[in-house]
Amino acid sequence: MVTRAALLLLLLAQLLLAGAASSHTLAAGGARPQAAPPARRARPRCAPALDASAELRPAAEEVDPGEVAGLRVLKYPHPLLRAPNAEVTAFDEELHELSRRMFRMMYASKGVGLAAPQVGVNKRLLVFNPEGDERKMSSEYALVNPIIVDRSEGTELDDEGCLSFPGFGAKVTRAKWVKVRAFNLKGKPVNKRYAGWDARIFQHEYDHLDGTLFVDRLDEAERHLVQPDLDRLAVLHGPGGAL
Ligand code: ZN
Numbered sequence: 001m002v003t004r005a006a007l008l009l010l011l012l013a014q015l016l017l018a019g020a021a022s023s024h025t026l027a028a029g030g031a032r033p034q035a036a037p038p039a040r041r042a043r044p045r046c047a048p049a050l051d052a053s054a055e056l057r058p059a060a061e062e063v064d065p066g067e068v069a070g071l072r073v074l075k076y077p078h079p080l081l082r083a084p085n086a087e088v089t090a091f092d093e094e095l096h097e098l099s100r101r102m103f104r105m106m107y108a109s110k111g112v113g114l115a116a117p118q119v120g121v122n123k124r125l126l127v128f129n130p131e132g133d134e135r136k137m138s139s140e141y142a143l144v145n146p147i148i149v150d151r152s153e154g155t156e157l158d159d160e161g162c163l164s165f166p167g168f169g170a171k172v173t174r175a176k177w178v179k180v181r182a183f184n185l186k187g188k189p190v191n192k193r194y195a196g197w198d199a200r201i202f203q204h205e206y207d208h209l210d211g212t213l214f215v216d217r218l219d220e221a222e223r224h225l226v227q228p229d230l231d232r233l234a235v236l237h238g239p240g241g242a243l
Pocket of ligand 1: 161162163164204205208
């Protein structure tokens, strides 16, 4: 039986989780100083997890685990992040295996989403788990050849980070919800509607499949703030980058 007290506890836990989720960002972006965040983002993303949520969702900043499952996350301005991505035509074991390896990399990086071009595979495949927890397999999505068929007119501005942009994040405007048509790994059509945090992750990863990066979507002031970080990454990459 679910008691009223248990329901209240559940609600509290969900609120805490929502706070933790938004503090993660897509890949746990940076923590540069900024104006006081809204209430639900009261906890800085680099702060220790609150007790109640620690067991479920350890607070985490993105990490670069190096090579995982034979994959590496490409960093901006690697040219493959801007290269065209081909439709997937073979729903075979190789595709399953790639998806499994991408999930492993995503969890190892403390991220909540990853697109195939980020690991140097220019195909229209993305994976995400809004929970950012490999124990929550029921929240895993692997979407092939996705398209957005509808989106809200209403938008939200919130923090995002990206595993291909280590060390910082920025505020990005996204549709509040999107309707998506895609295929699962078996080639079966799937229709999804994502809202809020899930919609933000999907839109971020979907952008990767079009060679669009979250820094392309910043307003002028926000772009100005992150430009030194972009310059730093460009220097680290060396010649041949695609800005
Ligand atoms: Zn990204």
